[in-house]
Amino acid sequence: MKTAFITGISGQDGPYLAKLLLGKGVKVVGLTRCITDETMRGIRYLGIEGDVEMVATELGDKKIIESLIAKYEPDEIYNLAAQSSVGASFTSPCTTLEFNILSVLYFLEAIRLFDKKQIKFYQASSSEIFGKVQSLPITEKKAIHPLSPYAVSKASAHYMTVNYREAFSTYSCCGILFNHESYLRHPSFFMKKVIRESIEISRGMRDELRVGNIDIKRDFGYGPKYVEAMYLMLQQEGPDDFIVCSGESHALREIINWLFLKLDIGSDRLVIDKKLIRPTEIEDMVGDNSKAKNILGWDYSLSLSGLLDILLEEELRNFSEK
């Protein structure tokens, strides 16, 4: 039986990936900073609480990572843990860079020291690394130009993962994922925030939706489908990097218009708050997913309205007015 580590198991992607791996007969060890009701929320929501071995640990410590690898001898490591908010990275750049870079390096070093070829490593890279793009759509070959401390940290982790592959022949891959959403998304992120708050407005629990720059465009997809690409990346003959995206970009304003129409909310409830506008912002971000589709056999065909239908339906089903 194969064993897989998932770091950042309490986040959005961790529980969906754990469920997928369990379905493939893989033993899943979930690494988290702390086991609490909150960090178990996603695992519990997906009904896999008793099936994942949870380990409370510190990933910012090289010795701890080495001992975890020695103890469990994982076949696959999916490294999802990160301070993942672009906004928070502007207020906490030091902790963002420190954790997002060093934890990755410690894993790569431990793999190199223990067993170069057998442990397959997946690094959660991000479309944010491309930042100031010259032309669209973005392919794996495009130059990077990060525009936030988060993007700088992910770019560094990305190139370290590539470097270990090239220098030491490790099986290390980067999944360059574009924005992806689900019911388990943290409420501080745009899509979850606007869906929840729009429902609250429609139920008379809130007066307005306060947002920053909604004229920027992003390529949004569905999280549970994106974790399939992570799994496929570690099942190939050799390691490589892949863009995972929907292939369409839409202005954030379109999402709000769609929600307000569905929930019968007047446009006067929308407030643009200058305090929510970031120091630097990527204007448009759309990817080309043809490499993932052709090589991994990953399939994705959900439109933005198809995605919004799924997200709104699940949020309404679980919505509590308490």
Ligand code: NAP
């Ligand atoms: P997420 O919901 O923010 O979860 C990340 C997890 O990382 C957290 O639940 C937490 O897990 C751990 N973590 C956060 N800050 C940490 C810190 N300072 N020190 C140690 N651990 C920390 O992220 P996600 O949406 O599942 O995304 C998974 C990965 O993909 C992340 O690396 C993210 O940056 C990247 N990514 C996400 C998207 C997206 O649209 N969702 C797009 C591109 C890339 P514990 O509390 O359990 O330790």
